[in-house]
Amino acid sequence: MFWRMIFKTLARQKSKMLMIAFTVILGVSLSTAMMNVMLGVGDKVNRELKVYGANITVRHKDAALMSDLYGLTEGLGVNDKFLYEEDIFKLKTIFWGFNILDFVPMLDGHAILSVKGRPGAAGDVSLFGTWTEKHAVLSTGEELATGLKSLRTWWEVEGDWIGEDDNNSVMIGKILASKNKIHVGDAITLSNNGIVKNYIVKGIFNDGGNSDEKILMNLSEVQKLMNLSGKISSIEVSALTTPDNDLARKAAQDPKSLSPDEYETWYCTAYVSAICHQIQEVIRDGVAKPVRQVAESEGTILNKTTLLMILITILSSIGSALAISNLITASVIERSQELGLLKALGAYNWQIVLLVLLEVMITGLFGGVIGYFLGIGFAQIIGQTVFGSYIEIAKMVILIVAVILFFVTLLGSVPAIRYLTALKPTEVLHGK
């Protein structure tokens, strides 16, 4: 009898129920889209922000100490402290290895530059060796493609980047090239420790920083010139991270201050401090530190993006609740004689409230299912339009949307429920 009444009411009030369903579809689709984007946007925003370069640097612990204590970035105690090149692939073996997108070794050096036919263009110059492009297969079987090219996306390069095995070419910073009137295609000579080698200038780069006064070479070439085989000065790491919270900040001060449970939570979350901690566990004598500006920008942008999505979800839910509230109240007022009759026949308030709520919930469920799938579609459109890729569908959104839908429908029904409980059969049955 109960279900017969519900389904007959739904059929009879088709247009009103369709309006409620339509409201729910709008609200749920927007919430579903926003939440899926919100949950999937972390990695997407992080990847977008990778254009700002590495967010972690790893240096020898003594060099890091000199830098922390005295602000030294070169000289004794800094330039003569090295990490081991062979350790670098261990970065991919840490707990959050999958979140490490790019990494490059850096080796600083210097040499005497001379340019054929230009005697004035000579003198001591700074070098840095790295991987411009590196392809490798890890012991896990994972194929790796990294390099400075991925970490310096903002560079303006005249000519070409030097290739992975291009040991006879170099790239020159714009200022250095300008000072010495060096052009792409010129031949230069670099000498150090009695080693003399000729190179072709393959490209001139504009970094906008100190690097513009340096020469970029393949790592192995700088190691040869400096006689530092297998050594590197630092590692630049670009990792996907989670914005810091109080736990991350506490851990960044001292991981030992955490309780076992806190430590486990922190260690298993991609906080930049947790990733740094894990890097230090695998890089001998290494100290990993976040590049604060980049890491904090990522966190801020991510937090603001998430906040925006949450706000849109909340506002759409409030909008839906208000619209549902109006529609249900109008429907209940229209049916007040019928509902008053049920009271007169012996129905308790809760029985009538249950009847109306179930009608609305069934309509809401119908709208919710359609809205959910529509929301997934919207999420993909947003993903494609904004990030150029699909948004991964988070299953937990189903649960969240179901809970939101339940409470939105319930809240939307509150005015109608209040009206129902106050409804006196005598008032509606005598037509007053």
Place this chain on the structure above:
Amino acid sequence: MADKILELKNISKIYGSLKALADINLSVNKGDWLSIMGPSGSGKTTMINIIGCMDTPSTGSVILDGVDISKENSASLTRIRRDKIGLIFQQFHLISYLTAVENVMLAQYYHSMPDEQEAMEALAKVGLKDRAHHLPAQLSGGEQQRVCIARALINSPQILLGDEPTGNLDEENEGIVVDIFRRLHDEGVTIIIVTHDPEVGDVARRKIILEHGRLIDDIDQSATFGEALKLKSK
């Protein structure tokens, strides 16, 4: 001495400065057929609302089947109404999207458990077995009122309470409904009816007259009961 099914003791109902009912005393015995008459605004509807557990008096007490219900809360009154009262309305108040039998079963649902066979028997009792699966809109006014009577009777109430049950009916249907009341009275059902219609008021065994909220007359019509019925019923 006959069993009292209903007793109103010094009942008053006050709305602000208006006394809708003033110090009413009334006893109704089991199996009585009572009609309540009076002009508009005399307090008939207020009285029937109080007897039907849809309202409570401002002062005085209502003893229904030996229990004082005047101080009961809304949920208790709902339970008492469901168990002891059968309501008939002037405007029928059938649910438009339920068939005649479903409308009868609705009262069963809120009382105990719907039983279609029993509902069909109730409809048969008012001569509507063959119209059981029609929607209210497919029934005449008289048929709708008979469905309403079947719905009121389905849970075997102690009192059948009618608020102008023939007010919306033509003379022919009025006669049919009065005839049903006669049969129910013969079966021992207690009937209390509010009516404007003197002919319907006259067919009851007893008639009370209200005016300005006061009970001004209580007439025993036992002597003329049979004759009036013969004239009215078919």
